[in-house]
Structures are given as C-alpha cells and as structure tokens.
Amino acid sequence: MIQAFLVALVGATVYMESRLGGQHMLDRPIIIGPIVGLVMGDFTTGLILGGQLELVWMGLVGIGTTTPPDVVVGSALATALAIKTGTNWQTTLTLAIPIALIAQIIAIAIGSFNAIFTHYADRQIEKKNWKGIAIGQWSGTAMLFLSKFVPIIVGYLVGAPVIKVIVRSIPKVIQDGLTQSGNLLPALGIAMLMQLTYDKKYAPFLFLGFGLVAFLKVPMIGIALFGLIIAYVYYQFKPSENNEEDLL
Incomplete structure (x- = not known):
C-alpha cells in the first residue's frame, strides 16, 4: 500500500510541477521511470523503462486544446507494474499504451468538469470575492492532482494481481509477439519525432x-x-x- 501511495504521489507531483512551477519537463517518462524504480527498489529497471517509454512518446505534443495519451499515468503505472510483476520491458511497453489511452479519457473528463470551477471563479470576480476566486482556482488544481493520483494508485492496487494472472495465462507465442511489438515501439516513437523535425x-x-x-x-x-x-x-x-x- 505504501509503494502504491508513493508511486501515485510521484506521478501526480511531477505532473503538477508543470502546472504550478513552469514546464521543466519533469513529467516525462525518462524522469518518471527512474524515480518510480527508486521507490520500488529497482532503479535499473525504472531507468530502462523510462528511456524506452521516452522513445515511444518523445514525439507526442499537446497542441491547443488537444489531449494526447496520458504519458504520466502510463509511465508511472506501467513501470510500477513491470517491477511488481517481474514482466520484461517489451511486454511493459505494450501495456503502457492502453493504460495511457484510458488515462487520456479521464484527463478529458476532468478538464470538462473543471469548467465548473472556472465559471465559479468568474462569478466571484464579479463579486470581488478574492477568497472565492482562490477557492475556484485551487479546487480545479486539486482535481488535476487527483486525476493522476487516483488512477495510478487504483491501477497499482488492482492491476498487479490482474496483470500477473494475465501474463501467466498468455501463450508463449503471444508473449513473443508482444516482445517483438515492444521492440518496434521505440522505433515508432523516433519515426514520429522525425516526421515533425525532419529537414x-x-x-x-x-x-x-x-x-x-x-x-x-x-x-x-x-x-x-x-x-x-x-x-x-x-x-x-x-x-x-x-x-x-x-x-x-
């Protein structure tokens, strides 16, 4: 339970740094992976997974109102589950993608829900209620924190036993296919980046x-x-x- 709390805290904290402290790129897989590995007692695996996941998602950019797959939840949860279950990093990469896509839906829902606090703050501005403005702003901030913290801790507590059962039940030929797919994902990430920067x-x-x-x-x-x-x-x-x- 303590590990689950710490992993969720790491993911939510690095995400909030980009919202409150300026964008220092701390919410990237290459940073999240090693920190989660340190919390889980396997820094080497966390470093490897962070680097591989960074290659997969390095070309991912949220432009305007678009919401890309949730790199923070995907990286933190996939790394933690990989270390917890002992699965290889190639299989973990294939698990990180659907995790990030599910978390993306949650992020979109939270963004829409936060409009309530925005309108509340607008009304408080008209009333010149400065305390109410602060409540509106920090309520939205708290929801953003929980949008990362809750999926990670729930996914960790529920996912580890489930992932163990799933991995053990997967036929070897399927596991080999997942391994090869995992090998291709970093190359796909680099190709996406090249598409944006190629000259x-x-x-x-x-x-x-x-x-x-x-x-x-x-x-x-x-x-x-x-x-x-x-x-x-x-x-x-x-x-x-x-x-x-x-x-x-």
Whole structure:
C-alpha cells in the first residue's frame, strides 16, 4: 500500500510541477521511470523503462486544446507494474499504451468538469470575492492532482494481481509477439519525432549518425561527441548575418 501511495504521489507531483512551477519537463517518462524504480527498489529497471517509454512518446505534443495519451499515468503505472510483476520491458511497453489511452479519457473528463470551477471563479470576480476566486482556482488544481493520483494508485492496487494472472495465462507465442511489438515501439516513437523535425538540409547528419552506429558500432556517447564536434564546426563555418550583408 505504501509503494502504491508513493508511486501515485510521484506521478501526480511531477505532473503538477508543470502546472504550478513552469514546464521543466519533469513529467516525462525518462524522469518518471527512474524515480518510480527508486521507490520500488529497482532503479535499473525504472531507468530502462523510462528511456524506452521516452522513445515511444518523445514525439507526442499537446497542441491547443488537444489531449494526447496520458504519458504520466502510463509511465508511472506501467513501470510500477513491470517491477511488481517481474514482466520484461517489451511486454511493459505494450501495456503502457492502453493504460495511457484510458488515462487520456479521464484527463478529458476532468478538464470538462473543471469548467465548473472556472465559471465559479468568474462569478466571484464579479463579486470581488478574492477568497472565492482562490477557492475556484485551487479546487480545479486539486482535481488535476487527483486525476493522476487516483488512477495510478487504483491501477497499482488492482492491476498487479490482474496483470500477473494475465501474463501467466498468455501463450508463449503471444508473449513473443508482444516482445517483438515492444521492440518496434521505440522505433515508432523516433519515426514520429522525425516526421515533425525532419529537414532535407540536415538529413546527411541523420544518416551519418545511423551509419556510425549500424556499421562502425560507435556507442551513443561517441555519437553525441561526434554530433557536438560537427555542430561546432558547422557553426564556425556558417556565414553570419554581418558577413552576408558585406557580400551583398
């Protein structure tokens, strides 16, 4: 029960940081996974799952009034259940997606429900009731906190035994399929990000990085170092605005 409370508290707290303290990207899987792993006593698994889930959802952006799948609940709950049940990370990735989609529905419902507190605060503004305005604002904030806290703690308490039974009853051929699907999900996340950021001008650098990893087996730290050097050289040789004006 204590672990369930702490996992839910982690998920809800990092989410509220982006609502109250500014967006510092603490509500990302790569942050949530290791913290949940630390709470569950398995930091390594939390770190691995956080990194894999970040690859899956790194291209996910909520624009305007759109509500994307709930990355916070999906990451926190999937990581906790994976460590609790001992399932492999590939299977966990396939579980994280439906969890996030279900939590997305809850988030949409809470957002609509919070309109009640918004209208309440508007009425208090007309009355110049400053205490009433604060009540309206903090009531909506409390609902946002609970929209993450409650699904995580309920999912953890109810889900762990259920997930254990489901995993044990899944035929091996299905488990192998889930494993392969889990292997594909990070690649899908990267593809979504590339779709948003791909530029023909910088495409050679993308394929250079791919070639270094695929054919020369350069580790990721080495790729990052090469990228830093290339970025510095590119910046040095790129004409400045003053130089362009002189040429004209």
